Amino acid sequence: MKIPLSNLSFSLLNEDIDISAFRCGEPDLTEFLIEDALENQAARLSVTRIVLHEGQVVGFFTLTNDCIIRKSVSDDDGEEWYPYPHYPALKIARLATHQEFEGRGIGRAMLLKTVAIAMRLSQYVGCRMITVDAKPKSEGFYLKYGFQKALTNKKKDTIPLYRDFYRSYQEAEKGMSL
Template sequence: MTVRIPFDNLSFSVLTEDIDVSSFRCGEPDLTEFLIEDALENQAARLSVTRLVSYEGQIVGFFTLTNDCIIRKGISDDDGEEWYPYPHYPALKIARLATHQEFEGRGVGRAMLLKTVAIAMRLSQYVGCRMITVDSKPKSEGFYLKYGFQRALMKKKKDTIPLYRDFYRSYQEAERRMSPPLSVFDGGGRREP
């Protein structure tokens, strides 16, 4: 039986040149290659930011985020806002997400998604951001669907499946059900200076 790693036992940090990522291996060689060869360069060029997830001093996962948008016609009528007049919704894109092959099935991927939602919530206090998007590999689609993502209502890309999550809609629903409300934990929507 695989033992899940509690979220509180994981640490998150932004990739820097001082961190050795050469021993990281996941099931997708192109993701491993991106982390080792390209992530720092993309970050330096302000194209994306890569965060590492560590457990007991070992890198157990990473995820890379960038800005995105999703066409309004690509989302379900239940998502977004009926009154919103623009053709696209602002989004945060999960450009890459990978768990070290020795730690698969231990909750690392879930933790990275939770952290991504927290980042999206924080980002939305400074700039418009309503959706989280990802172009999923077919074998990873089930993982994202399990955590509230849904297929975008648009053409499938060559070798990926466009998915999205209206994270703010999920937040609003949770806010109504929880006691105390989630806003107690995120500053009640106040914006920091």
């Protein structure tokens, strides 16, 4: 059964949150959360947010700065007149749902929160895209939520995806005015 967004809370990872019981289907993601996330956050390399439901950690996502090569972006995205070789982006460095809560809307909630963060960030610094290097078995999840494959791919073990969140915002705004 889906968990309503209103029943989830999001907070920055800190030493007071017990993450020791978190387990997801990707052991390297669990290991990152438990062993590396706080250290990376303290070093200002990434920021991790925890998703809680009834006091239990049900998911987490980690964000960092990124850019995407302009040639990797579809002609329908970005801006034709933009003169630089890269678009500024916010990268989803890690995103995982506790294995007991998969399929209950936690991943979707984390993506919604990421888009909200990107929109807020873009009011202070240039940020147009959200990027993720998806594991092959996670590709469908991101494609379902509007991400597209980057047009150039030099990676072998992950699939670079992006979403022009500002374009989506513009399209939604036009739709609302009808």
